Amino acid sequence: MKLSVLPRPVRAATQLVGGAVAVALLVTGCGSGSDSAGSAQRPAGLTAADSLKDPSKPVTITYAGAAYSADDIKPVLAAFHQEHPNITVKYQAVPFDQFNSVLSTRLSRQDSTLDVFDVDMPRTDAYQARGWLTDLSSAFPDLAGKVDKTSQEAATSDGKLVALPYQTSSQLLYYNKALLEKAGIPLPSAKPADRLTWEKVTADAKKTQQAGAKWGLLFDQVNRYYQLQPLAESLGGGSGAGGTKDLTPELQTAGWEKAMTWYGSLYKDKISPRGVPVAQTPDLFASGQVAFFPGGPWWATKFTDNAKLDFGVTAYPYFKDGKPVTPTGGWSLGLNPASKQAVASEIFMKYMALDNGGFAQHMSSLAVPPSNTAGTAAFYDQKVFKDPRMAGAVELTKYELANTATLRARTAGYVEFEDTLSKTFDDISNGASASSALSSATSTINQAWAKYR
Structure with a gap:
């Protein structure tokens, strides 16, 4: 998408x-x-x-x-x-x-x-x-x-x-085989049952950097709700909106705060780069600078077109104390x-x-x-999925759409909600504490949603 x-x-x-x-x-x-x-x-x-x-x-x-x-x-x-x-x-x-x-x-x-x-x-x-x-x-x-x-x-x-x-x-987790092998990390399986945890990905991302990778982990749609909602959902934080007609912000929960604290740590610890526009994130992976890249199948052709890029795909990760959740829509x-x-x-x-x-x-x-x-059938039968580097992508995508795909918040105030969260995620990636950023977002959204109640 x-x-x-x-x-x-x-x-x-x-x-x-x-x-x-x-x-x-x-x-x-x-x-x-x-x-x-x-x-x-x-x-x-x-x-x-x-x-x-x-x-x-x-x-x-x-x-x-x-x-x-x-x-x-x-x-x-x-x-x-x-x-x-x-x-x-x-x-x-x-x-x-x-x-x-x-x-x-x-x-x-x-x-x-x-x-x-x-x-x-x-x-x-x-x-x-x-x-x-x-x-x-x-x-x-x-x-x-x-x-x-x-x-x-x-x-x-x-x-x-x-x-x-x-x-x-749907989403996949792309990984650079060469960077993982250089760091002595076993290549992940493409089976949903072998899904990695974000904790494991974080630890392995650091190992790849110690072995020479420039960046350990970079999200495709950095600082966007579509990409990041599953982090909180995995930890039981929900979509971020609840109550009557989903017009009550529910961002100050243990799930959201833990997920966003982890997200902010990626930038604080320099596992992920700050200031990269969304349009440029796939370029960093395609050029071999990133070990792990959570992103959509729409980048498959860009990656397979680079004959020198040795990569594979695995399931979208989840938190070890949570459940698998993937973006959709x-x-x-x-x-x-x-x-x-x-x-x-x-x-x-x-x-x-x-x-x-x-x-x-x-x-x-x-x-x-x-x-x-x-x-x-036309989607899954495309030439790009026959590339050995995309092995398992079709089965993974079918599985996620049937089992883990989770819609974003359903609310009349979605426009204001998404706009506010984009700014909130940006603040967190730039060093703001998750607690204070989510508190500020709650106030902003409450004011914006008053007209719908």
Whole structure:
């Protein structure tokens, strides 16, 4: 992902080329015309997507996305246009770091020129609370068995399906074989039952540094909630939000304080480097400078493309007194309640997320697993997973998605929650005590959430 989070869950891709133009289009709007050929239907009372027929005359819908670049999604749109010649999808790719703010601008002013948009899964409840999502329950009444259970749960709010999931995510622990062997450390097994503890990883990371490694451990999405939530969850700290509708911050718990104290120690002890932007963390592992790299399968191609990089994968670690927990979540599709082209939008959403495996069937490279259970085969059958260095990755990913994957907090105040925690993690990595940083975060979030209670 990369995502998101990809996708951040992951985030499957971060669009930089043409980003300024895309942002301008998204903020100002881009007229997509009136759907006078039969799909000029307000989203209320949607018809089951399986029974819809294409419009008899050409129409255009606008789709704003952050999961994939315009080039990445081009083959998907080309295939859709060939199968549905009277529907044109105008895609606006926006860098993830700017996507949520500019999307909120369009949705808050009920801009009808935006029809379909990417929904970062943990923001589903927040968008629903703001009235930015259309109830899709009647449009897609039988998703059970068609998408993975966790993705369907993430797309449901107040008992309604308000988004259509199309991709999810998981994590691996990459390790540099050469650095471990130089330090005399046995190579980890790829079996989930042999999962390492964070305590073991920390000790081994220090040994690799003593043997010459520049850095012992570096998280992929450093200082981001997606990547770090499992640390507290493993120790029983929960998601960080609880109470009625998850609008009470629960960060000052033994699990969160222990996990974040450990996280801060990585930087204090110089096991992890300070000040490395998220976009550059995989480069350090790819260049052989890092012994352990917890990250997504979306980096597999980058690592396997380096013939000199001798690495392997193992399960995402857990704390010895806790339980295995892995990050998950990706992207769904939302239908703008202000859209005047609901039918054409439904047809596209169904094609993107469900038809014959959805978008996955048309992409040459998949960064994360599709939510569509019929489309996951394309993900696992990719050439990158046949590289000996990725041995065990497919089995691990399937296992984690079925057994350890844990969604982020479900709260109407997620936007403020995530923004505050990003600053909190940054403070902790720069030397603030976990206790004081989490206390400050609790106060900030409480103030921000007052309007939702």
